[in-house]
Amino acid sequence: MQSLLKELVEENRHWVKHGKVANYIPELGKMDPNKLGIVVVDTGGKVYRAGDYDISFTAQSMSKPLVLLLALMDNGEEIVFSKVGKEPTGDPFNSIRKLETLKPPKPLNPMINAGAIAVTSLIKGKDNEEKFERILNLFRKISKNPNLDINKDVYLSEKRTGDRNRAIAYFLKDVNIIEGDAEEILDLYFKQCSIEVTCEDIANIGMFLANQGMDMELGETLIPKYYTQIVKTFMVTCGMYDASGEFAINVGIPAKSGVSGGIMCAVPNRMGIGVIGPALDSKGNSIAGVKVLEGLSKKLMLSIF
Numbered sequence: 411m412q413s414l415l416k417e418l419v420e421e422n423r424h425w426v427k428h429g430k431v432a433n434y435i436p437e438l439g440k441m442d443p444n445k446l447g448i449v450v451v452d453t454g455g456k457v458y459r460a461g462d463y464d465i466s467f468t469a470q471s472m473s474k475p476l477v478l479l480l481a482l483m484d485n486g487e488e489i490v491f492s493k494v495g496k497e498p499t500g501d502p503f504n505s506i507r508k509l510e511t512l513k514p515p516k517p518l519n520p521m522i523n524a525g526a527i528a529v530t531s532l533i534k535g536k537d538n539e540e541k542f543e544r545i546l547n548l549f550r551k552i553s554k555n556p557n558l559d560i561n562k563d564v565y566l567s568e569k570r571t572g573d574r575n576r577a578i579a580y581f582l583k584d585v586n587i588i589e590g591d592a593e594e595i596l597d598l599y600f601k602q603c604s605i606e607v608t609c610e611d612i613a614n615i616g617m618f619l620a621n622q623g624m625d626m627e628l629g630e631t632l633i634p635k636y637y638t639q640i641v642k643t644f645m646v647t648c649g650m651y652d653a654s655g656e657f658a659i660n661v662g663i664p665a666k667s668g669v670s671g672g673i674m675c676a677v678p679n680r681m682g683i684g685v686i687g688p689a690l691d692s693k694g695n696s697i698a699g700v701k702v703l704e705g706l707s708k709k710l711m712l713s714i715f
């Protein structure tokens with residue numbers, strides 16, 4: 411496995427030249443587009459690392475599956491899906507255009523920004539501080555990294571510039587999908603996106619999902635299996651945004667990307683994978699990261715289909 415990962419990183423590194431680092435969040439624009447790294451964690455807890463696996467990056471949209479898990483545990487399925495749908499959009503992740511025409515006016519799924527903002531609004535806690543603590547604690551627990559924390563620069567950078575998300579949140583407030591203060595909900599959303607992780611952290615989260623919500627070391631179910639199934643299904647149908655269909659054919663595993671260039675994958679009952687490659691394709695997914703995953707999936711026959 412170790413040499414396979416190394417080969418795949420070397421073979422696919424040239425793709426970074428064809429992508430671009432996200433710069434609509436100014437602080438993300440500082441990432442090095444040439445980086446490419448991967449970590450695989452298997453069911454036996456063995457860890458394999460290759461390339462620039464040791465760099466840190468923010469979770470961005472990879473936070474969406476985790477916050478959905480917490481919202482499901484806090485509220486149950488019925489309430490969550492009264493605020494957000496279960497269908498792919500075929501639109502970019504930050505698109506606004508369908509929101510006004512939907513009846514009822516709920517965002518189509520929890521993996522696009524609009525849906526994720528609706529989900530974030532459901533997190534329980536006496537104030538934003540407590541709500542964020544709860545999100546961060548879940549991240550720490552299932553990534554097995556008690557030191558995870560927020561990257562303040564990225565958080566403040568997005569808070570300053572996130573006007574498209576602001577527009578989405580205010581619209582959702584107007585149509586009663588979110589309740590409470592739109593700015594507070596956005597603040598929590600920007601914070602969850604700014605939690606700083608490594609490939610190993612997201613590979614562990616992927617492994618946790620692959621393992622149906624069970625902590626392997628403790629032998630304890632931390633999250634109901636059914637909720638992890640819901641989340642993995644969204645990762646397949648919407649996790650790579652409007653490239654989810656292509657990714658399902660070429661790679662075939664539940665995955666969630668973030669604009670930082672990370673991709674978090676759960677191969678059911680087999681492994682968790684974390685990839686970083688900040689140079690993105692036109693849909694906002696790591697261009698070289700997707701190629702590495704294609705190679706890995708073909709070699710190890712990882713497709714679930």
Ligand code: DON
Pocket residue numbers: 469470471472503504523568575603667668669670693694695
């Ligand atoms: O809300 C945003 O635009 C970012 N914080 C997260 C978007 C994202 O990661 C999309 N991923 N490909």
